[in-house]
Amino acid sequence: MKSVSILGATGSIGQSTIDLIARDPDAYRVVALTGGRNVRQLAADAQRLGAEIAVAAHDDAFGELSTLLAGSGIEVAAGRAALVEAAARPADWVMSAIVGSAGLEPGLEALKQGKTLALANKESLVCAGRLLLETATAHGATILPVDSEHSAIFQALVGEEMASVERVIITASGGAFRDWPMDRLRTATLAEASCHPNWAMGQRITIDSASLFNKAMEVIEAHEFFGLQASQIEVVIHPESLIHSLVGFADGALMAHIGPPDMRHAIGYALNWPQRQHLPVERLDLARIATMTFRSPDEARHPALRLAREVMEAGGLSGAVFNGAKEHALDAFIEGRIGFLDMATVVEAVLERLSGEDLGAASMDLETVLHADTSARREADEAINRLRLRAHA
Ligand code: NAD
Ligand code: MG
Numbered sequence: 001m002k003s004v005s006i007l008g009a010t011g012s013i014g015q016s017t018i019d020l021i022a023r024d025p026d027a028y029r030v031v032a033l034t035g036g037r038n039v040r041q042l043a044a045d046a047q048r049l050g051a052e053i054a055v056a057a058h059d060d061a062f063g064e065l066s067t068l069l070a071g072s073g074i075e076v077a078a079g080r081a082a083l084v085e086a087a088a089r090p091a092d093w094v095m096s097a098i099v100g101s102a103g104l105e106p107g108l109e110a111l112k113q114g115k116t117l118a119l120a121n122k123e124s125l126v127c128a129g130r131l132l133l134e135t136a137t138a139h140g141a142t143i144l145p146v147d148s149e150h151s152a153i154f155q156a157l158v159g160e161e162m163a164s165v166e167r168v169i170i171t172a173s174g175g176a177f178r179d180w181p182m183d184r185l186r187t188a189t190l191a192e193a194s195c196h197p198n199w200a201m202g203q204r205i206t207i208d209s210a211s212l213f214n215k216a217m218e219v220i221e222a223h224e225f226f227g228l229q230a231s232q233i234e235v236v237i238h239p240e241s242l243i244h245s246l247v248g249f250a251d252g253a254l255m256a257h258i259g260p261p262d263m264r265h266a267i268g269y270a271l272n273w274p275q276r277q278h279l280p281v282e283r284l285d286l287a288r289i290a291t292m293t294f295r296s297p298d299e300a301r302h303p304a305l306r307l308a309r310e311v312m313e314a315g316g317l318s319g320a321v322f323n324g325a326k327e328h329a330l331d332a333f334i335e336g337r338i339g340f341l342d343m344a345t346v347v348e349a350v351l352e353r354l355s356g357e358d359l360g361a362a363s364m365d366l367e368t369v370l371h372a373d374t375s376a377r378r379e380a381d382e383a384i385n386r387l388r389l390r391a392h393a
Contacts, residue, residue: 002028003028003029004021004092005031005093005094006034006095008036008096008121009095010036013095014095014097016267017097017267019280020264020279020280021271022049030051030052031052031090032087032089033045033049033053033055034054034055034083034106035054035055036098037058037061039068040068050074051074052074052075052089053074053086054075055077055082055086056078056079057079062076062079084106084109086106087107088109090113093116094113095270096118096119097120100327101323103121104123104124104366104369108124111139112141114141117142117144119143119145120147122147122221125224126217126323127323127324127372128319130224131364143225146263147221148244148245148266149218149222150225151257152243153170155269156247156257157226157247162227165250166249167233168232168233169234169236170234170236171244172237172297173199173239174197174239174297175197175212175214176192177210182301185341186340188210188340193211193333193340197239198239198240198261204330211302212297212304213304213330213344217308219305220311220319236295237294237297238292238294242261242289243256260281265281268281308322310351316364317372318351320369321350321372321373321375321376322376323376324372324375324377325376325377325383328380328381332346338384338387342384346384349380349386350376354379357375
């Protein structure tokens with residue numbers, strides 16, 4: 001029986017993970033489930049799966065969670081420290097599916113158990129890829145990618161040598177605004193940016209898909225996780241979202257991973273790795289699909305991909321700065337404080353402002369990463385205020 005914990009259990013990835021685990025209850029023992037504001041969902045899942053402990057990320061949720069789980073025998077805790085402690089509980093397999101840099105520290109704690117971390121939280125790789133990989137090595141832990149593109153690359157690499165890899169091609173759906181003209185993008189609303197054409201995901205990653213910031217993060221994620229040079233990573237728009245990514249080898253061969261746009265595939269692969277087991281995902285009928293299309297991304301519309309290359313060149317803590325600024329700009333867009341295209345303007349301004357801080361050479365531990373994250377959010381706030389002043393002038 002495999003013991004599992006799910007960090008961010010109430011989110012989109014967390015719920016898909018629970019869907020797979022709940023289909024085979026005899027195969028799993030659930031240790032910790034953690035959630036944010038959706039305390040009812042957290043309590044219901046903890047009951048259903050017979051979790052050892054349920055943890056809400058915010059202190060003020062303790063009362064409600066305790067009431068909901070009274071008499072169940074399930075331990076209850078709340079707050080940041082409790083969340084980090086829950087991540088450190090021994091479990092064979094931990095799903096890291098908290099959104100944002102808030103997922104970094106719990107992920108690091110889970111790695112210190114020396115077991116397997118299924119990593120959906122791409123922000124932690126972007127902020128602190130080196131720290132994450134070094135922690136895994138130091139504790140004999142395994143990181144398995146769950147982002148669909150990286151799972152695809154990982155699967156295409158089975159039995160291959162990295163030395164024979166020439167390039168990877170990361171596919172992108174193009175997001176909600178794939179076919180919109182530039183001037184319409186300027187006034188794109190939150191509701192419009194929150195609808196993905198192919199994937200059902202959390203709101204933040206859905207908006208990041210429309211701005212291509214999600215793809216920019218994934219390029220950095222591939223650079224960090226697979227140790228690829230920026231020049232080896234290409235992005236292609238593939239509106240059907242059926243090929244999840246490709247690996248190009250020295251002999252010119254391309255290995256593609258093809259499947260329906262259903263995250264249970266990548267999650268299930270990580271859950272069953274190194275084996276493959278039956279998964280409840282649609283089987284593709286290629287004759288019915290008939291065509292798959294591809295085109296180059298338009299970087300003039302979406303500066304995020306160019307910024308990702310700058311971040312990879314600078315290295316060090318610039319990923320943490322990029323991610324912190326992006327998260328803060330995204331918050332401002334969600335709150336209606338800035339427009340859709342302003343997000344990239346803010347991130348670029350922060351990268352420029354903090355580029356003098358020798359981010360590339362700085363040593364990387366949790367403290368320095370969180371410091372870079374905080375500085376980036378502060379600079380982003382100033383950039384947002386400057387933009388708003390200009391808009392009102
Ligand atoms: P989501 O918003 O649906 O869920 C996020 C989870 O994190 C929830 O359980 C929420 O309660 C919790 N959470 C939010 N803020 C928190 C905080 N400050 N502290 C602790 N917990 C907090 O997000 P999602 O779409 O499931 O994405 C989760 C992660 O997986 C993200 O890093 C995302 O980029 C990545 N990812 C998601 C998908 C997808 O299909 N949804 C695909 C690839 C990668
Ligand atoms: Mg992805």
